Amino acid sequence: MRKDFPLFQTHLDFVRPFWEKILDQEGSVIDATLGNGKDALFLYRLIRKNQSDAKLYAFDIQDLALEKAKEHFDSEEPGWLEESVVFFKASHDRFEDFQFNHPVVLIVYNLGFLPGGDKLKTTMRKTTLDSLESALSLIAPGGMVSLTCYPGHEEGAEEEKAVYEFLKICPKDTFSITRHEFVNRLKAPVVYFIQKKCQKAPDSTT
Numbered sequence: 001m002r003k004d005f006p007l008f009q010t011h012l013d014f015v016r017p018f019w020e021k022i023l024d025q026e027g028s029v030i031d032a033t034l035g036n037g038k039d040a041l042f043l044y045r046l047i048r049k050n051q052s053d054a055k056l057y058a059f060d061i062q063d064l065a066l067e068k069a070k071e072h073f074d075s076e077e078p079g080w081l082e083e084s085v086v087f088f089k090a091s092h093d094r095f096e097d098f099q100f101n102h103p104v105v106l107i108v109y110n111l112g113f114l115p116g117g118d119k120l121k122t123t124m125r126k127t128t129l130d131s132l133e134s135a136l137s138l139i140a141p142g143g144m145v146s147l148t149c150y151p152g153h154e155e156g157a158e159e160e161k162a163v164y165e166f167l168k169i170c171p172k173d174t175f176s177i178t179r180h181e182f183v184n185r186l187k188a189p190v191v192y193f194i195q196k197k198c199q200k201a202p203d204s205t206t
């Protein structure tokens, strides 16, 4: 419960309503930075609401993250359906090595390092940009990529700049892209949303 600023106190207040909206439709989700599994559990609950066989695919390069995330699922959602969640110990720049069921309608990044873990095992601009490039081709028409950057540490600041430079030249006919930040808080997280254009409805007159 956020008592002081219930509308927008953290970046979660921005991202979660968009995740909820996009997951009103059926489709699979990728959590590209699993970490402690908090975002993943929120996303899992959203896909389960649709009662479909869509899945949550979660990537992290650290065993510790996979362990912590599974513990988080076990303690907060006992009986969670293992068949709905696929954990990959792999870097998120390797999406093309894996198969995903259903169209992937949402890809979520929460960049940086594992809270409480080794700060050197952080996301890096090269792999982030490579991953983002494959995410933009993988995401289904109408789907979105949600990316939270943390410019409060050195690599995070460089990474945020690189993400901005990459996104600002993406074709506007195919992607609608926004950037959100707290303007009166130094080094606060920056959120990007990228929506891919919807497919045209087939022309019923021909």
Ligand SMILES: C[S@@+](CC[C@H](N)C(=O)[O-])C[C@H]1O[C@@H](n2cnc3c(N)ncnc32)[C@H](O)[C@@H]1O
Pocket (backbone or CB within 6 Å): 032, 033, 034, 035, 036, 037, 038, 039, 040, 059, 060, 061, 062, 065, 090, 091, 092, 093, 110, 111, 112, 113, 114, 115, 121, 122, 123, 124, 127
């Ligand atoms: C800020 S944490 C994510 C927090 C998480 N979303 C949560 O709800 O707890 C960032 C995570 O990204 C992971 N990471 C770093 N480089 C990665 C990469 N190339 N591919 C996938 N995950 C990576 C880190 O190990 C760390 O666990």
